[in-house]
Amino acid sequence: MVINHIGIVTKSLANSILQWKNTFGYVQSTEIVHNSVQQVNVVFMKKEKSIEIKLIEPSDESSPIYKFAKKGGGLHHLCFYSKDMDKTLGFMKNEKCLLISPPQPGEAFNNQNIAFILAQNNLNIELIDTLERAHIISE
Numbered sequence: 001m002v003i004n005h006i007g008i009v010t011k012s013l014a015n016s017i018l019q020w021k022n023t024f025g026y027v028q029s030t031e032i033v034h035n036s037v038q039q040v041n042v043v044f045m046k047k048e049k050s051i052e053i054k055l056i057e058p059s060d061e062s063s064p065i066y067k068f069a070k071k072g073g074g075l076h077h078l079c080f081y082s083k084d085m086d087k088t089l090g091f092m093k094n095e096k097c098l099l100i101s102p103p104q105p106g107e108a109f110n111n112q113n114i115a116f117i118l119a120q121n122n123l124n125i126e127l128i129d130t131l132e133r134a135h136i137i138s139e
Contacts, residue, residue: 001088004081004128005044005052009065009073013043013057020045020053031135033108039063042108044133054079054108077116079126085113088127092117097125110134 010016013032020026026045029052034041039062045053056076058066065076082088085103093099098118106114112130119125 001080001082001127003051004079004131005054006075007054007056007077007079007126009056009058009069009076011057011069011073013041013055016055016057017043017045020055026050026053029137030108030133031137033134034059035107037104038065040065044108077124077126079128081131082127082129085115085127085129088129089115089117092119092125092127096120100124108134 008016017028021028024047026047028043029046030044032041032043039059041057041059043055045055056065058069060066068074068076089099089103097120099115100118101116103113103115105111106128109128109130110132112128112132115127117125117127
């Protein structure tokens with residue numbers, strides 16, 4: 001497994017896109033994508049020789065991250081890429097990790113499966129087995 005991106009919860013994608021651009025030198029690499037399962041809007045930011053950032057905004061009050069965003073947001077998850085999700089999920093279970101959300105299509109990943117796991121020390125992990133991104137912005 002390797003870290004693919006860091007997920008950051010925000011109250012406002014528009015404000016955070018500007019912050020990551022102006023403060024940290026990142027550029028928007030995808031259009032905003034709505035995740036209907038989690039009721040969030042997400043966008044990926046990239047910077048040469050750096051890890052990708054996924055900004056996550058609740059789309060309404062039913063979103064599981066709504067209260068977190070309302071309090072100011074912050075670090076939400078580390079996303080790991082694995083070539084074999086099922087094998088990695090089995091390994092994570094043996095490591096006493098808790099499956100929070102079983103594999104299901106993720107709109108930001110062209111509907112390829114994503115899963116969420118809670119590891120020790122309350123570390124929220126997103127697991128993917130694809131490098132696809134939906135709605136990539138042409139350069």
